[in-house]
Amino acid sequence: MQVSDEGYIIKVLKHGENSLILTVLSLAHGKMTGFVKGGVQKKKLGLYQLGNKISFNAYARVEENMFSFRGIELVQSNVVHFLSDEKKLAVLSAFCELFNACLPENEPLEGLIRFISLLMDNLQSESWLKNYALLEFRLLYFLGIGLDLGSCAATGTIENLAFVSPKSGRAVCYEAGLPYKDKLFKYPHFALRKQLEPTFDDVLELLRMNEFFLKKNFFDAHGLKFVRSRASLLKILRETKEEDA
Numbered sequence: 001m002q003v004s005d006e007g008y009i010i011k012v013l014k015h016g017e018n019s020l021i022l023t024v025l026s027l028a029h030g031k032m033t034g035f036v037k038g039g040v041q042k043k044k045l046g047l048y049q050l051g052n053k054i055s056f057n058a059y060a061r062v063e064e065n066m067f068s069f070r071g072i073e074l075v076q077s078n079v080v081h082f083l084s085d086e087k088k089l090a091v092l093s094a095f096c097e098l099f100n101a102c103l104p105e106n107e108p109l110e111g112l113i114r115f116i117s118l119l120m121d122n123l124q125s126e127s128w129l130k131n132y133a134l135l136e137f138r139l140l141y142f143l144g145i146g147l148d149l150g151s152c153a154a155t156g157t158i159e160n161l162a163f164v165s166p167k168s169g170r171a172v173c174y175e176a177g178l179p180y181k182d183k184l185f186k187y188p189h190f191a192l193r194k195q196l197e198p199t200f201d202d203v204l205e206l207l208r209m210n211e212f213f214l215k216k217n218f219f220d221a222h223g224l225k226f227v228r229s230r231a232s233l234l235k236i237l238r239e240t241k242e243e244d245a
Helices: 079-083 086-102 113-120 129-144 174-185 199-219 233-244
Strands: 002-013 019-026 030-036 053-059 067-076 148-152 162-163 171-172
Touching: 002 030, 002 086, 019 162, 030 053, 079 086, 086 129, 086 199, 086 233, 113 129, 129 199, 148 162, 162 174, 171 174
Parallel strands: 030 067, 148 171
Antiparallel strands: 002 019, 002 053, 019 030, 053 067, 162 171
């Protein structure tokens, strides 16, 4: 089996004295894990970094075997944008660990890869954190945890949707949800209507909701422990917001 593709590095492990095992989110083939012979070299230290986009050839004798990555070249150096910003570095760590834990091997990522590229291609824009929150929101749907946000669970109306129920994952209108607002998530209008620009608190609320449903409907359902870097992400973002204020 032989494939050529491009993708984003999400995990790097040293193997033996001078080799590596890389995990890459590829554009056409999904998550791929492969062996890189001689990857531990000073001249290649900047290449094999989390978040970097690389091109590669991958070989395996049979489909079940781990790939051997060869002909690796740097397409886009993203790590430089993360290292100078504590919030971005926390997001990078959460992204890499979360997606490595959630995604199956060698299955196309379909529309999800577009949101990954949107994040990585716009790290210097003001929308980078919103893009990450939206990426996680799309991950829910990719994993089959799609929320029902089209109409109110209590009344059936499609008007004035204001909340999301943590119990059902369904939308709730303002009138029906107001008495229980402290127990509900805020409705993520900006995630469904592209023209809306969220506040920082709106983005944090979407990240909080994403975390809840990922833990409940994926990690807990599969008997898995939620990834530590993602569990601490909201605290780090809130702390850096207070420091910047």
